[in-house]
Amino acid sequence: MKKFIISAIAIATIGNTALAEGYQINSLSAKQIGMGHTGIALKLGAESMFFNPAGMAYMDKTLDLSGAVTGIMPTCTATVDGVEYKTDNGIATPINVNGAFSIYDNLKGGISFYTPYGSSINWTDNWPGAVLNQNVSLKVFTIQPTLSWAITPKFSIGAGAMISWGTVDLNKGLVTASTMDKAITTLTTLGQLPQGTPAFGNTTPASVNLNGKADMVVGFNVGAMYNITDQLTVGASYRSKMAMKVKAGDAYVKYANQIAQGILGESLDLINEANFTAEMPCPWVMGLGIAYKPVDRLTLAFDARLTGWHAYKRLDIEFLAEQLTPYNQNITKKYKNSWCYSIGGQYAVTDRFDARLGLMIDTSPVNKNYYNPETPGMTKIEPTVGLSFRPIPSLSIDLAFMYVAGLGVDNASCEYSDLLGATMIGKLQAAGLPSQAIDQFGFSTTGKFTADYKLHAFIPSIGLSYSF
Secondary structure (H helix, E strand, O other): HHHHHHHHHHHHHHHHOOOOHHEEEEOOOOOHHOEEEEEEEEHHHHHHHHOOOOHHHHOOOOOOEEEEEEOOOOEEEEEEEEEEEEEOOEOOEEEEEEEEEEEEEEEEEEEEEEEEEEEEOOOOOOOOOOOOOOOEEEEEEEEEEEEEEEEOOEEEEEEEEEEEEEEEEEEEOOHHHHHHHHHHHHHHHOOOOOOOOOOOOOOOOEEEEEEEEEEEEEEEEEEEEEEEEOOEEEEEEEEEOEEEEEEEEEEEEEEEEHHHHHHHHHHHHHHHHHHHEEEEEEEEEEEEEEEEEEEEEEEEEEEHHHHHHHOOOOOEEOOOOHHHHHHHHEOOOOOOOOOEEEEEEEEEEEEEEEEEEEEEEEEOOOOOOOOEEEEOOOOEEEEEEEEEEEEEEEEEEEEEEEEEEOOOOOEEEEEEEOOOHHHHHHHHHOOOOOOHHHHHOOOOOOEEEEEEEEEEEEEEEEEEEOOO
16 A cells, blocks of 8 residues: 555656646737747847847847736636536736846847746546646746847847746645545455445545645756848747756645545555655747838738757656655656747837737647646647737837637547555455456556547736836
8 A cells, every 4th residue: 555655646746747838838928929929030129038039139228128917717628428527727827027228239138037837727626537637736937137249230149047946736636536436345345344335426535735846947048130131030049948856845635534534544644754856847949930021010920939848758756765765756758849830910000009910829749648637738729919009109008818729639548557456456365366356346457547628718918018
């Protein structure tokens, strides 16, 4: 039973990192959301620090300040055996704040704060996939000091240090209700439980909460920009991979009722003393962009970004207590690099009013044979719209809206170790039952959860910018 509990803790930790394209946030500027979140070849002043640091070199202001807050309101559904289950999510609120200043005419400096990665989803405690995930909240924060230099009027470079840290809070079931009910029936037959012990039905018997803080790490964000003509600009950017490591996460157990605690408590209470270490990979992102102004009032842009999810080949989990070393986990994963394509346009309707349209296509790196529902990965189509109004020339009020339409994924499955089932098989073998008799109880050492997933999200954003 000890091995069952420790292994369950390790498997639970998978959910901290397998968030794929839903883990990367592409909504870090109210202005640029309206243009499909393009920006690699655009000269955005302080906001260029995230999209392409080289663009900040062409800032024509002494000081440029901007900030935005975005509300992400997703709804995910999973259809299991013809029954649809829906998430009960709150609103996630990624933010970005930027400040840039002129050092010389061709040299600019700045600092930005943003949330490049994060996820929040709540499937509720007792849905059929609770053994994989009940709810999760993951946040990564970054402060980025940046310098940008226009080497010539046509060519610039920029670089920033990404100083990042994060938090994770995950809840998942340790035991499936169906296996627990089989165990109750078996233990009653063996005389180890009284007759009439109630079944759990759809209630998850016991869950674990895993939470921890990732230590600060440093990465880099670099870029280059070239003005082919006054109307045509190209850019390239690269954000480095960062390994967010939780050095001493904590685990806590929650029981559905006293019956569950009475049956499982002796072994599960070990979890409250277990600390774990694990890594949350923030993958590298390489981007290429082009911007074109066919006329003075119209700007068109296209970005293509490749995210290096292939670097996430496996998950290594190690326990701090020396006696738990035999239970360290090395779990193979099969993700692939994925592309995100963005196209957008901005039209200056008047000197004080800009209108924007955009579209983003975000492809999924997830293998549906290793599919965990903590953030259902799938290719998404994301139309956007936005506007800016300047009540005075130096102040801009920016509004944007993005709709996320997931294309869905069918028959996505994830195997898990039914470790209570394995424990019960061991008990029956120890009781001297023959294999045929053991098979009749229906226990298995593994299980597979399969569902059809859909998702959509509403993402409004509001921002302010001030410059002089």
